[in-house]
Amino acid sequence: MNIGFPQLESLVVRRGLCTGCGSCVGICPSAALSMSRVYGEPMPVCTGVCSSCGLCSRICPGNDVPLLELERHCFGRNRKPALADLGVYRNSYNGYARDDFIRKKGASGGVVTALLVHALETGIIDCAIVAGFNTEKPWLTEAKIAASREEIVDAAQSKYAVVPVNMRIREAVKRGYRRIALVGLPCHIHAVRKMQYYGIPRDISVKIKLTIGLFCASQFYFEGTRHILVEWCGIDKMEEIARLEYRGGDWPGHFVVQLRNGETVTVDRHRYVYHMLMPHYKRDRCEMCIDWSSELADIAVGDYWAPQRTGPDYYGTSALLVRSSAGEEVVKSAVEEKVVYLEDLDPDKLCSSVGFEMKKHGAAYRLAQRQQFGWPTPNYHMQVDYTPFFRDFHMAPEKKES
Numbered sequence: 001m002n003i004g005f006p007q008l009e010s011l012v013v014r015r016g017l018c019t020g021c022g023s024c025v026g027i028c029p030s031a032a033l034s035m036s037r038v039y040g041e042p043m044p045v046c047t048g049v050c051s052s053c054g055l056c057s058r059i060c061p062g063n064d065v066p067l068l069e070l071e072r073h074c075f076g077r078n079r080k081p082a083l084a085d086l087g088v089y090r091n092s093y094n095g096y097a098r099d100d101f102i103r104k105k106g107a108s109g110g111v112v113t114a115l116l117v118h119a120l121e122t123g124i125i126d127c128a129i130v131a132g133f134n135t136e137k138p139w140l141t142e143a144k145i146a147a148s149r150e151e152i153v154d155a156a157q158s159k160y161a162v163v164p165v166n167m168r169i170r171e172a173v174k175r176g177y178r179r180i181a182l183v184g185l186p187c188h189i190h191a192v193r194k195m196q197y198y199g200i201p202r203d204i205s206v207k208i209k210l211t212i213g214l215f216c217a218s219q220f221y222f223e224g225t226r227h228i229l230v231e232w233c234g235i236d237k238m239e240e241i242a243r244l245e246y247r248g249g250d251w252p253g254h255f256v257v258q259l260r261n262g263e264t265v266t267v268d269r270h271r272y273v274y275h276m277l278m279p280h281y282k283r284d285r286c287e288m289c290i291d292w293s294s295e296l297a298d299i300a301v302g303d304y305w306a307p308q309r310t311g312p313d314y315y316g317t318s319a320l321l322v323r324s325s326a327g328e329e330v331v332k333s334a335v336e337e338k339v340v341y342l343e344d345l346d347p348d349k350l351c352s353s354v355g356f357e358m359k360k361h362g363a364a365y366r367l368a369q370r371q372q373f374g375w376p377t378p379n380y381h382m383q384v385d386y387t388p389f390f391r392d393f394h395m396a397p398e399k400k401e402s
């Protein structure tokens with residue numbers, strides 16, 4: 001049996017199971033792979049000579065994620081069974097970056113950016129692999145290696161199109177970085193944990209010291225962005241775009257396009273997410289993904305969109321689940337140094353999020369449906385209980401300043 005790239009291609013890519021994480025490209029010891037764009041979506045292709053080492057198939061999270069096995073390896077134990085399934089965590093918080101510039105630059109509270117800058121400036125990490133935009137074509141997302149405060153801040157905010165973040169891992173190691181942080185969606189973190197679990201490639205996997213995972217309800221085809229740009233913003237030549245933000249302006253952040261002629265076009269978040277991306281352009285692989293809260297990350301961060309969290313002059317906050325000792329060390333130090341403000345958060349509140357329902361119930365049910373018909377599905381090696389349960393959507397927000 002061929003264990004080279006053709007195997008990965010036939011088992012994952014051609015069956016619609018590729019998440020676009022970029023790991024195969026990022027770890028290939030022969031540098032045989034690159035990311036091309038097919039129908040506008042990043043897709044791995046073989047452009048060099050594959051030595052059939054089999055590493056790419058082994059670490060790929062597209063078709064196989066032994067979630068509980070990886071969890072035990074990362075955290076030394078498994079989650080407690082519960083309907084409100086958020087994985088293993090030590091603490092849960094809600095908070096924001098104390099630096100006002102970073103807080104407003106972030107999608108919701110700026111905590112990821114603040115933690116990364118803090119970790120870099122205190123020597124906990126020496127670089128961070130993050131999601132940014134292409135400099136020449138600023139409407140296209142791109143993975144970046146950020147090794148300065150400016151580069152980290154520049155990559156702040158969510159991107160609602162695939163970013164193959166992990167494709168930069170080997171490059172970061174080649175540049176001499178030894179304490180690498182990686183910020184990604186749950187599927188990016190699954191791949192990193194598979195590398196660490198299997199110890200492959202060893203020269204890379206041991207150098208990833210910190211993973212910050214973002215809550216992820218779904219990722220979207222770039223075609224959705226293109227439709228917003230053309231149909232709602234009146235832009236049919238992408239070259240007119242100087243800058244694009246998916247969470248620009250005040251919280252909750254809107255679709256903001258700056259044109260080269262100086263004009264700015266804004267589309268309200270509710271309209272573009274709930275009337276374009278979410279109903280029409282969700283990636284098919286994401287429909288089967290059961291991890292919302294980045295269950296394998298050292299620190300999981302996100303907006304949980306509880307209805308009571310809206311209101312005038314509200315900047316937004318980040319919710320955090322701190323899962324590992326590595327994550328705890330960074331968070332503790334950032335609180336002590338007054339880099340971030342955090343208050344305890346009742347973790348059950350996270351279950352009021354639309355993302356929780358979409359993943360832990362909707363996707364889990366959809367996965368079972370597809371399996372029943374023998375359609376290609378990822379194997380997470382676990383059953384998810386999608387039984388409905390009552391959630392109190394009317395809990396009063398807790399807002400207090402120290």
Ligand code: SF4
Binds near residue numbers: 032
């Ligand atoms: S990782 Fe190994 S099997 Fe995969 S493309 Fe590279 S050389 Fe081929």
Ligand code: SF4
Binds near residue numbers: 020059061
């Ligand atoms: S490693 Fe990631 S990018 Fe490569 S095939 Fe698997 S899911 Fe796709």
Ligand code: SF4
Binds near residue numbers: 187216219286287
């Ligand atoms: S929904 Fe899952 S597969 Fe899709 S981008 Fe998010 S974490 Fe990756």
